[in-house]
Amino acid sequence: MALIVHKYGGTSMGSTERIRNVARRVAKWARAGHQMVVVPSAMSGETNRLLGLARELAPEAPDTSYSRELDALAATGEQASSALLAIALQSLGQPSVSYAGWQVGIKTNNAYNKARIESIDDARVLADLNAGKVVIITGFQGVDDEGNITTLGRGGSDTSAVAIAVALKAHECLIYTDVDGVYTTDPRVVPEARRLQTVSFEEMLEMASLGSKVLQIRSVEFAGKYKMPMRVLSSFTDWDIDINEEAKSGTLISFEEDENMEKAIVSGIAFNRDEAKVSVLGVPDTPGIAAQILCAVADANIEVDVIIQNISKDGKTDFSFTVHSNDFAKTVELLKSTVVPQLGAQEVTGDAKICKVSIVGIGMRSHVGVASKMFRVLAEEGINIQMISTSEIKTSVVIDEKYMELAVRALHKAFGLDQPAV
Ligand code: ADP
Ligand code: ASP
Numbered sequence: 189m190a191l192i193v194h195k196y197g198g199t200s201m202g203s204t205e206r207i208r209n210v211a212r213r214v215a216k217w218a219r220a221g222h223q224m225v226v227v228p229s230a231m232s233g234e235t236n237r238l239l240g241l242a243r244e245l246a247p248e249a250p251d252t253s254y255s256r257e258l259d260a261l262a263a264t265g266e267q268a269s270s271a272l273l274a275i276a277l278q279s280l281g282q283p284s285v286s287y288a289g290w291q292v293g294i295k296t297n298n299a300y301n302k303a304r305i306e307s308i309d310d311a312r313v314l315a316d317l318n319a320g321k322v323v324i325i326t327g328f329q330g331v332d333d334e335g336n337i338t339t340l341g342r343g344g345s346d347t348s349a350v351a352i353a354v355a356l357k358a359h360e361c362l363i364y365t366d367v368d369g370v371y372t373t374d375p376r377v378v379p380e381a382r383r384l385q386t387v388s389f390e391e392m393l394e395m396a397s398l399g400s401k402v403l404q405i406r407s408v409e410f411a412g413k414y415k416m417p418m419r420v421l422s423s424f425t426d427w428d429i430d431i432n433e434e435a436k437s438g439t440l441i442s443f444e445e446d447e448n449m450e451k452a453i454v455s456g457i458a459f460n461r462d463e464a465k466v467s468v469l470g471v472p473d474t475p476g477i478a479a480q481i482l483c484a485v486a487d488a489n490i491e492v493d494v495i496i497q498n499i500s501k502d503g504k505t506d507f508s509f510t511v512h513s514n515d516f517a518k519t520v521e522l523l524k525s526t527v528v529p530q531l532g533a534q535e536v537t538g539d540a541k542i543c544k545v546s547i548v549g550i551g552m553r554s555h556v557g558v559a560s561k562m563f564r565v566l567a568e569e570g571i572n573i574q575m576i577s578t579s580e581i582k583t584s585v586v587i588d589e590k591y592m593e594l595a596v597r598a599l600h601k602a603f604g605l606d607q608p609a610v
């Protein structure tokens with residue numbers, strides 16, 4: 189008998205029929221003697237629907253104008269699905285209780301829409317578990333010190349689940365979703381993508397941060413920090429499959445590197461369509477310019493990703509970087525109004541139709557020529573590379589958005605990811 193946390197994503201909770209199946213699966217685990225905590229997402233489409241209603245009422249305002257109310261609104265999606273799951277479990281004869289994050293002391297900071305979990309009060313949950321109940325806790329949300337409801341950012345239920353598992357010292361956190369594990373790349377883009385039986389924590393961290401939305405990056409960070417065993421698996425298998433078989437299915441996020449991982453030089457390909465490129469043209473090539481541009485951007489709370497500075501010609505240079513596409517208009521405006529006049533730069537240009545494609549693998553540490561192979565593959569497809577960024581276990585390129593699928597498919601093939609691992 190162990191304390192297990194299950195997380196079910198939006199598609200897995202997408203209809204009453206699917207909720208009933210989740211309930212049957214959870215009841216099976218409880219009958220096998222496990223103490224069960226379940227963290228559901230809102231039913232699929234619900235978070236977007238709610239945020240869409242707000243946009244109808246305030247179309248002009250940037251999302252930040254109503255941050256507090258938007259979080260209060262979005263959090264209701266998970267409250268509804270949690271209560272529905274508790275009802276489904278009770279109707280199967282399985283005692284169960286649902287709680288919103290604030291009811292079990294999920295304390296966060298007050299950064300609306302990207303709040304971070306600071307502490308969780310486990311007493312109430314443990315008492316219910318000891319009384320034989322399945323405890324359901326809303327994903328995606330918490331409460332700040334002043335009692336305001338906060339949310340953790342899109343995809344945040346993954347992070348709720350891992351944080352709850354850590355707080356309760358669970359045996360394992362199982363992330364049930366609409367694919368049966370972590371693949372070499374998004375199987376919806378490359379049908380030949382293969383499921384990985386294990387993926388190292390570091391690779392998963394890179395893949396999540398580079399755009400593989402199968403797990404929210406902060407859930408992976410949490411799991412790594414507290415060494416919480418974490419597995420991604422399908423909620424679409426028959427609910428009554430053998431529990432031991434189910435427990436071994438999917439993809440394990442591993443904290444130990446084994447030899448096989450080193451064998452695969454590239455383990456996965458991630459892509460991100462949500463970035464935009466901004467260039468400040470004709471800035472003087474003198475010390476402190478990069479700091480001046482990027483400090484202005486950071487002061488406006490805008491995160492910068494890939495950065496590139498060209499060589500100078502006639503003492504002038506061009507400086508480009510990428511930001512999240514939501515911040516694109518704000519960044520261009522800011523640079524035009526302050527930085528350009530201050531620095532005497534020529535102009536600011538932008539391109540929102542770009543994407544970032546990355547290859548990831550811990551084997552890259554010990555192999556040379558991986559990045560050059562990536563560039564060659566892209567060149568053979570006639571794809572122009574606009575920016576490059578590397579780290580020990582990844583190489584990313586920024587390219588025209590219209591070539592994204594072509595680039596991902598070509599790289600997937602060239603690095604042998606469509607072939608069964610040896
Ligand atoms: P949930 O609603 O269960 O949280 P998400 O939509 O957030 O599910 O994440 C699952 C989706 O992630 C899959 O349907 C798949 O399209 C996408 N995805 C992206 N990259 C990968 C990958 N490398 N492996 C598996 N799925 C991936
Ligand atoms: N419902 C939230 C979202 O759509 C959180 C989640 O699904 O993890 O982003």
Ligand code: MG
Nearest residue numbers: 197343401402
């Ligand atoms: Mg998700």
